Amino acid sequence: MQLLDGKKTAEDIKSEIAIQVQKMKADGQKVPHLAAVLVGSNGASLTYVGSKVRSCQQIGFESTLVSLAEDISEVELLAKIKDLNEDDELDGFIVQLPLPKHIDEQKILMAIDPDKDVDGFHPTNFGKMALEMETFLPATPYGIMELLERYKVETAGKHTVVIGRSHIVGRPMSILMSRKGYPGDSTVTLTHSRTKNIEEYTKNADIIITALGVPNYLKADMVKEGVVVIDVGITRVEDSSHPKGYVITGDVDFENVSKKASFITPVPGGVGPMTIAMLLKNTLLAREMKRNK
Ligand SMILES: Nc1nc(=O)c2c([nH]1)NC[C@@H]1CN(c3ccc(C(=O)N[C@@H](CCC(=O)O)C(=O)O)cc3)C=[N+]21
Known part of the structure; x- marks a missing residue:
């Protein structure tokens, strides 16, 4: 069994980006600038947004945290997004999800300028992405593709089973794994809460990507020998x-499945x-796109 070490790989990628930033600085260029919009103060969201800002500092990006009150109206949030769209200093921004219930998430994501949408959610x-054109790939699926590539995991002709059809992980993951070229060319089954006899799929899978948010869902008797397992679940217990x-x-019973x-x-x-x-890689791309415009 080989561990797909995301922590180490992420550090490698950040070092690579930091070198690019140093070059940009030496050339007298503007460095990439990322903003994160946080509505309210959900504990997990605070942690993630905090590490995004810290990572920016670590690699030499500029970053801005836009903290807004939990009870901000949809109209006010849309106005804030318009400001960020028009802010020439900014290369990209994200609106941290989930948003409070009184705000229509779809409407907010639609309001973000696609050229600044470093989450790739527009x-x-x-x-x-689905049409295999160059764009910002959603960060989590993009990170999984990058891990598969850096560890040279074979994907062509393999049966990939994705569990969960969320707009930010499962659905885009199923598309990326079926795209032409490496690390794609996979035969994909997208399973979800209405799938019957899910073990019939997982037992025959070469690659399993779980994005459910149910702790210890995937058990050893649901997988075959030699399977590749990508666990996207992150639940605070x-x-x-x-x-x-x-x-x-x-989502995975790591001790036994491993x-x-x-x-x-x-x-x-x-x-x-x-x-x-x-996300940082997408922000670098946003800067380069803006510069070449
Ligand atoms: N617009 C938007 N874009 C996102 O990309 C986005 C989002 N909203 N909302 C929430 C999810 C979740 N997410 C994570 C990022 C990093 C870790 C991460 O670094 N986790 C650490 C543990 C961190 C901890 O202690 O909680 C780890 O797995 O090792 C987890 C989850 C980004 N998301």
């Missing part, structure tokens, strides 16, 4: 014996850190 960018009061738990797997991602330290690294 329908224009999602469409380009309360645990008073830990200093933070919780432990981060994935005994059968050829490659597997840990949680934490797998897909999560890769998500942040790829």
Whole structure:
């Protein structure tokens, strides 16, 4: 079994980007600038946005955190997004999800300028991704593709089973794995909450990508020997014996599934850190696109 070390790989990618930033500086160029919009103060969201900002500092990007009140109206948030779209200093921005219930997420994501949509969530960018055009790939699926590539995991002709059809992970993942070229060319089955006899699929899968958010869902008896397992689940499970009061738990029964797997991602330290690294990579791309315009 080989561990797909997302933490280490993310550090490698950040170092590569930092070198690019140094070159930009030496050339007297503007460095990439990322903004993150955070509505309210959900604990997990604060952690993620915090590490995004810290990573920017680490590699020499400029970053801006836009903190807005939980009870901000949809109209006010749309106005804020318009400001960010028009801000020439900014190369890209993200609106941290989930948003409070009184705000229509779809409407917000549609309002982001596709050229600044470094999350790749705008329908224009999602469409380009599906059509195999160059664009911002959603950071989590992009991070998974990058891990597969850097560890040279074979994907062509393999049966990939994706569990979960969310707009930000499962659905784009199923598209990327079926795209032409490496690391794609896979035969994909997208399973979800209405799938019957899911083990029939997982037992026959060469690659399994779980994005459910159900701790320890994928068990050893659901997979075949030699399977590649990518665990996108990140659930905070309360645990008073830990200093933070919780432990981060994935969708996979790691202890037992890892005994059968050829490659597997840990949680934490797998897909999560890769998500942040790829967001930074998208921001670098946004800067380059803007410069070449
Ligand atoms: N507009 C938007 N874009 C996102 O990309 C986005 C989002 N909203 N909302 C929430 C999800 C989740 N997400 C994570 C990023 C990093 C870790 C990460 O680094 N996790 C660490 C553990 C961190 C911890 O202690 O919680 C790890 O897995 O090793 C996890 C999850 C980005 N998301």
